[in-house]
Amino acid sequence: MWSNIVDAKSIAKRATWLGCRVALPLLLALLSLGFVTTSTGHASPSAPLLPAAVSSQRADSAPVMEEFNGVLYIGWTGRNGAHNLNLMAYNPSTSSFSAAQVLTDTTIVGAGPSLSNFYNNLYVAWLGTDHRLNVGRYNMANPSVLANKVTLDEHSTNAPALTGFNGRLYLSWRGTDGRLNLMSSVDGSTFGSKITYIAALKTSPSLVSANMYMLVFWEEMNVNSNIVVGRYDPQNPMNLNPLVTLASTSQLPVGVAQAGVPEPYARIAWRTGSDAHIRLGLYESSSFIHNPVYTTQTTPYTPTLFNGAYLCWTGTDAAQSVNVASIHL
Template identity: 80%
Template sequence: MLSNVANMKGIAKHAVLVGCRVVLPLLLALLSLSFVTAGTGHASSSAPLIPAAVSRQSADAAPVMEQFNGTLYVGWTGRNAAHNLNLMTYNPSNSSFGPAQVLTDTTLVGQGPSLVTFYNNLYVGWLGTNHQLNVGRYNMANPSVLANKVTLRETSNNAPALAAFNGRLFLSWRGTDGQLNIMTSVDGSSFGSKITYNAALRTSPSLAAANMYLLVFWEDTGANSNIVVGRYDPQNPLNLNPLVTLASTSQLPVGVAQAGVPAPDARIAWRTASDSHIRLGIYEGSSFIQNPVYTTQTTPYTPNLFDGVYMCWTGTDGAQSVNVGTVHL
């Protein structure tokens, strides 16, 4: 009897040793794989979006979002023949949209507006049909006509980007020579001299205020069209430093927003040239996007972010509907 017990203990001990030799290396391999996956930026297949709220409005460019007087506004380019700019409200508590407010100003197909709140006013930036850059203020007393409209002498073939940062209104655009430009205003009406950087852009830039810096995103003109990030420092505005070229690529502008942390990070939304699915992640200063997510949503244009919480995009349905969803990263 004692001999049988000893034999059984020996067998059990041998099984444990064999199990450790097999399971432990496998576990380490899996852990190693998970770390490699996180570090190299492979995207998760999960979709971090509350089911999209699909509006009845159709867009011919990327829509944008901004909060003004405690209300979320969505702006887009209409699909009518004149391609008027439009605004409507969005209520996140019941995922409902207000009626469309058609503005008198128009733009070109594929060139959406930019929205930003600056000194308690909602400003709109857009590309005129004559390719001149424009900035105007939304006027609730006369909502179809933008007040204090400024038409700049600067021209572009792509829509400009707006941002409020360091007590100034920033306007950035791709010049007709393909170079990056930035111009600022202290009052939203008078703009100072432009700064032209030695940076060639494929399309429109994107702006995101991050802590003490303004991050500028664009797509380079190389064969892969990598996304590039430059950091604007108000103490050294003539140089965007550092410049970081991301491993991720796109031939469309990217949507960016603050990451909600003190560091100069940003949330980013984009799609590649060959895949219309929207991708999400966090830029933390390295060449790889962190926490990348591959969503089930598709768009023909740029997906845009607001406050790192909401995303709006043009759907790939026949109507090209304006959609809004809540982002969870």
């Protein structure tokens, strides 16, 4: 009996020793290759991107994506002298782009437009050359001229953010005093009174609807520029609660998209101030990005997400080409 116990213990020790000699190195190898990821704040080196589709279009800002009439549209600021706004369609099945539609409206370098599908209309928000905020509707009958253009008596030095949520079209921007502002419209042309929050932000805000709430992302006015997330509740619009300060940092706005779950979560794309590589992950109401991924793609501006399925960015090539890739988060 005692001999059997001793033999069993001896076998267990050998099994443990063998497991440490074999299993641990195997686990470390898998981690290094990106086949296994941890849930810490460290980014995985793997890149869940299909090959990028590189367009012939050149951008002087972050591009944006939105679906309208079953077509994916990309908007950006052109690199021509006037910096006209541009739109083009992207076909995911063929990874091809349509010809660019140059709009008559112009903006400034680095201030790209924002797009939103609101009541089956494609709306565009942008910063005018006079630094006033504008909103217009894409008109397929006269595609170069935005219809129902509204020029607001609101000024900024940064591009605005636009999204549809809870039956209203929301517009958000960084005021000339550096504070966060928000206003909305029920028809896309008449905007109500603005809300000015005490939050001070470094760059443009980002908006995304998340379940029954809307999330507002921005960068703090501190040395590190931590990313901050505020939850907008239409029942309590004066307060963004809770406010979550992320451990991740960025000197530029972040790209956000719905997470596709019944929670106030969001997919996020960003780059740091010192590293141009695009990072991807999931915001799940905590201070750490979940499942962070460090991609091989680089951009001088903000990367953009659409529907959690596509990543759009301006390349760091000499032409600053507009790129699109499918993603899997």
